[in-house]
Amino acid sequence: MSDLPRTQHIIASGAIAAIGMTVAYISYTQEPAGAFVFPRLIATVFAVLAIWTFAKAVLGRTKVGQGLSGSDMRNLLPGLIVTLVYAFWAAKELGFYTATTIAFFILLTLYDPAPHNAPKTWIKRVLITAGFMAVMYGLFAMLLNVFTPREIFS
Amino acid sequence: MEFLFYMGDVFTPINFGLLLLGTIGGLILGATPGLSPTMTVALMIPFTFKLEPQQGLILLGAAYTSTVAGGAVSAILLKIPGAPANIATTLDGHTMAQNGQGAKALQLSFIASAIGGLFGVFLLIFLTPVLATWALAFGPSELFWLAILGVTVIGTLDSSSVVKGLLSGCIGLWLATIGFDDIMGAQRFIFHPALGGGINVIPALIGLFAIPQVISMFAKGRANVDAEIITVQRHPIGAAFREIFNRKRALGIGTAVGSIIGLIPGVGGQIAGLVAYDQSKKMSPEADKFGTGHPEGVIAAESANNAMVGPSLVPLLTLSIPGSPTAAVLLGGLLIHGIFPGPALFTQYPQVVWPFINSMLIGQILMCVFGLMIAGWAANVARVPRAVMAAVVLGLAVFGSYSVQNSMGDVYVMASLGLAMHFLERFGFSAAPLVLGLILGPIAEANFMQGAMIANATVGQMTYFFTGWLNWLLIVIVIASISYSVWMELRQRRYTTKEDASA
Numbered sequence: 001m002s003d004l005p006r007t008q009h010i011i012a013s014g015a016i017a018a019i020g021m022t023v024a025y026i027s028y029t030q031e032p033a034g035a036f037v038f039p040r041l042i043a044t045v046f047a048v049l050a051i052w053t054f055a056k057a058v059l060g061r062t063k064v065g066q067g068l069s070g071s072d073m074r075n076l077l078p079g080l081i082v083t084l085v086y087a088f089w090a091a092k093e094l095g096f097y098t099a100t101t102i103a104f105f106i107l108l109t110l111y112d113p114a115p116h117n118a119p120k121t122w123i124k125r126v127l128i129t130a131g132f133m134a135v136m137y138g139l140f141a142m143l144l145n146v147f148t149p150r151e152i153f154s
Numbered sequence: 155m156e157f158l159f160y161m162g163d164v165f166t167p168i169n170f171g172l173l174l175l176g177t178i179g180g181l182i183l184g185a186t187p188g189l190s191p192t193m194t195v196a197l198m199i200p201f202t203f204k205l206e207p208q209q210g211l212i213l214l215g216a217a218y219t220s221t222v223a224g225g226a227v228s229a230i231l232l233k234i235p236g237a238p239a240n241i242a243t244t245l246d247g248h249t250m251a252q253n254g255q256g257a258k259a260l261q262l263s264f265i266a267s268a269i270g271g272l273f274g275v276f277l278l279i280f281l282t283p284v285l286a287t288w289a290l291a292f293g294p295s296e297l298f299w300l301a302i303l304g305v306t307v308i309g310t311l312d313s314s315s316v317v318k319g320l321l322s323g324c325i326g327l328w329l330a331t332i333g334f335d336d337i338m339g340a341q342r343f344i345f346h347p348a349l350g351g352g353i354n355v356i357p358a359l360i361g362l363f364a365i366p367q368v369i370s371m372f373a374k375g376r377a378n379v380d381a382e383i384i385t386v387q388r389h390p391i392g393a394a395f396r397e398i399f400n401r402k403r404a405l406g407i408g409t410a411v412g413s414i415i416g417l418i419p420g421v422g423g424q425i426a427g428l429v430a431y432d433q434s435k436k437m438s439p440e441a442d443k444f445g446t447g448h449p450e451g452v453i454a455a456e457s458a459n460n461a462m463v464g465p466s467l468v469p470l471l472t473l474s475i476p477g478s479p480t481a482a483v484l485l486g487g488l489l490i491h492g493i494f495p496g497p498a499l500f501t502q503y504p505q506v507v508w509p510f511i512n513s514m515l516i517g518q519i520l521m522c523v524f525g526l527m528i529a530g531w532a533a534n535v536a537r538v539p540r541a542v543m544a545a546v547v548l549g550l551a552v553f554g555s556y557s558v559q560n561s562m563g564d565v566y567v568m569a570s571l572g573l574a575m576h577f578l579e580r581f582g583f584s585a586a587p588l589v590l591g592l593i594l595g596p597i598a599e600a601n602f603m604q605g606a607m608i609a610n611a612t613v614g615q616m617t618y619f620f621t622g623w624l625n626w627l628l629i630v631i632v633i634a635s636i637s638y639s640v641w642m643e644l645r646q647r648r649y650t651t652k653e654d655a656s657a
Contacts, residue, residue: 012581016321023328026343035340037606038599039331046324049317056317064314065582072373079372079544080573083365087552087569092562096553104545111541113376128542136553144204146557 008067009057013050020050078110096148097133105129156500157279160508164516169212172205173513176216177520181528183217184224184236186543191221191237192480193363197547199356199487200554207491207503211510214487218480219271219514220521222459226263227525230452231256239459242427246444246451253447261394261526262449263456268522269398270409270457274464275515277413281465282500282511285472289497292473294605295619299628301598304475306632307418309587310639320636322583326591327598329353329571337603348563355486357555357568358592362585363479364551365572371544391526397449404434404450405457412461417468430458464514471495471507474597479586482593490558 024043027036056062082103090099105125114121140146163169176198183194195218202210225236230247243263250259292300305327309319332343333352344350398405411430434454435444444451467484469475474495476482488495491506499507555568575585609618619625 009581012577016325020324023343030340030342032338032340035335035338035342038602039328039342041602042324042327042331042595046321046328049321049324053317053321062582064318065580068577068580071375075375076369076372080369083368083548083569083573086548087565091552091556091565096556100549100552104549107545107548108541111372111376111544112539113541114539132546132549136549139201140553140557144201144557146553147560148553148556149562 006057006060006062009062009065010054012065013054013057013062017047017050017054020047023047079107082106082110092149097137100136101129101133104132156283156504157508157512160504161512163208163505163509164212164513169209169509169513172209172213173216173517173520174524176213177220177517178524178528180217180220181224181227181521181525184221185227186236186538189221189236189367189543189547190363191218191225191239192483193367193547194221195480195483195487196356196359196363197550197554199359199483199490200557202487203490203557207488207493208506208509210487210491211484211506212513214484215510215514216517216520218484219460219463219517220525222463223264223267223271223456223521223525226267226452226456227260230259230263239427239462240455242431242455242459243452245431245455246446246448247455249445249447250449250452255389255447257389258394258397258449259452261389261391262398262452264522264525265394265398266405266408266453266457267460267525268518269405270412270459270461271463271518271521272515273409274413274416274461275511275518276464277416278464278467278471278514279511281417281468282471285468286497286500289472291624292497294601294608295622296624296628297473298598298601298605298619299625299632300473300475301594301601303628303632303635304469304594305587305591305598307635308479308590310635314584315582316636316639316643318582319584319587319639322578322585323587323591326588326593327595328591329358329588330592330595331599336600346566348561348566351559351563353567353571353592354558354564355593356490356558357564358571359483359486359589360551360555361568361570361572362575362589363483364547365569366576366579366585368544368548368551369573369576371540374540376541398453401450401453403437404453407434407437408454408457409461411454412458413465415458416462416465426458426462427455430454460518471499472497476590476593479589482586482589485593 020043023039024047027040027043030036053062086099086103090103093099094102108125108128109116112121112125114124140148164173180191180194183189184191195214198214198217202213205213222237222239225240226243226247227236229235229240229243230251233244233248235241235244247259247263250256305323306320309323310316328343330353332349334340334350335342408430411433412426415426415429431444431451431454434450435441438444438450440448440450466478466481470481470485472495474485476485485495493499493503493506551568551572552565555564556562558564575583575588578588579585605618606615609615612618620629
């Protein structure tokens with residue numbers, strides 16, 4: 001067994017086994033049955049392999065996967081929250097360019113190792129954000145003519 | 155020699171401009187640790203929408219070729235492989251750089267890459283049409299088994315756990331069934347309106363390859379990039395050419411190993427580089443010098459990882475089975491332009507395929523020329539703070555996936571799959587088989603259903619799917635790849651247990 005606590009493997013493989021069994025259940029019960037012939041085939045193998053993985057995790061025989069350490073989670077959590085808010089809410093509600101500018105700047109501030117108390121750092125961050133947004137606008141709005149949600153500007 | 159007929163197409167101003175752009179961009183992005191060739195090509199696909207299929211593929215092909223070679227820059231100067239394919243290059247390349255031979259190592263790596271790459275592309279040129287003719291023998295049952303073979307081989311050979319690799323492949327195959335059934339029009343697994351049209355391959359690819367990298371960068375926190383870039387001193391290019399040709403054995407081994415490994419689906423550049431390095435060491439009278447900055451180590455590894463690029467596209471272009479994750483991404487690039495690879499590709503779309511292949515040929519030379527010119531400068535991209543890199547990739551991923559169909563649903567799918575993949579990777583699952591399952595799922599299902607209909611009207615399903623030498627050959631390869639991987643895993647486990655016991 002790796003150093004990773006067994007419970008992490010049990011939770012992860014348990015979640016996958018639950019998805020596998022749900023997929024198998026839907027495949028075998030949903031109508032019209034003819035549309036689910038191939039999914040049934042896949043779902044059966046999926047469920048069997050997922051249960052096998054879960055059983056191995058329960059028995060403590062999982063060999064691969066380093067799992068999630070506390071420090072990794074602490075480091076990635078702020079970025080993860082920004083990513084989730086940006087992709088699932090802000091991009092649509094605030095408009096792509098506004099949301100991307102805000103998310104980009106926040107991520108820079110959160111993960112840039114430069115000291116926060118130096119004014120030069122903030123100027124650099126603003127310039128990098130502005131430069132990136134100019135490139136994105138040039139590429140997507142002007143070159144590719146992609147009409148992104150504008151929301152608060154519409 | 156049909157390819158020569160289309161050679162002029164590569165040199166039209168737009169095509170050549172795109173080839174240059176892809177080559178130079180690929181070299182710079184390849185030198186950036188964390189940006190793998192697969193992820194780079196996936197992020198570039200949205201930029202090909204407005205281009206003609208021929209132009210789009212030229213851009214993607216150039217990026218693929220040069221990101222693999224560009225990875226050598228950071229491997230040599232920073233001891234950080236730009237891509238997994240460059241791991242073997244660090245072994246001698248970085249030591250050479252530490253010994254004041256950084257420029258020489260870079261020159262050897264780019265020249266060896268170009269020679270290996272040219273050989274690989276010639277193999278692609280001459281093998282593909284032959285195999286395409288042969289592939290006409292494939293009916294629905296064989297194509298079904300071939301799709302399963304593609305997922306199985308990558309699932310078993312590309313993963314640290316056979317069961318988890320196969321499970322990843324199954325998840326991909328299941329994801330491919332989401333949406334409306336093609337024959338009956340029935341809804342399948344549509345848990346959210348965003349999934350109504352099924353999972354679009356491009357946002358899925360972007361999510362599966364880019365988002366886990368972004369989150370991994372977050373996980374490293376605010377730590378500084380402490381990579382020390384070794385200064386590159388001048389070295390005459392003529393001497394590097396002479397050195398390469400004096401070390402023909404390493405070049406030959408690297409090129410041959412890379413070409414053969416490239417043809418095997420699922421065995422990527424990382425394996426090609428390491429096997430070539432190992433074989434070159436075993437066959438060298440100077441075996442003891444390997445690891446101490448021996449030029450043959452760099453030549454073997456770099457010629458191998460670029461020689462595999464061309465052959466890795468053979469199964470894609472002939473059978474529509476991508477041989478590697480990057481080939482799978484290229485398949486996505488073909489599909490968005492309405493081009494479905496297979497035996498008829500060379501007769502239906504010669505004006506697309508041949509300029510694409512030719513561009514890879516010319517791209518090898520450009521990659522070598524520009525690689526030598528910008529190598530020292532390209533290493534500086536490794537100094538770009540991780541925070542900037544993560545934010546840039548995230549922004550490109552969101553814009554890129556939205557631009558596929560102007561749909562927020564694609565952004566949600568991209569983000570969800572990417573987040574899920576990050577956590578799956580932490581528990582030993584791998585993105586490559588999942589992507590292959592997602593891409594090959596529709597091929598497997600369409601041929602399975604078509605085969606089942608033929609079988610029901612003729613000999614019955616068991617006889618149809620389990621008889622015939624080609625079906626058997628494919629089934630045997632599926633079983634052999636699983637058995638081999640299980641055996642390797644058990645052997646590795648026994649070895650680890652013994653080591654633990656003796657420690």
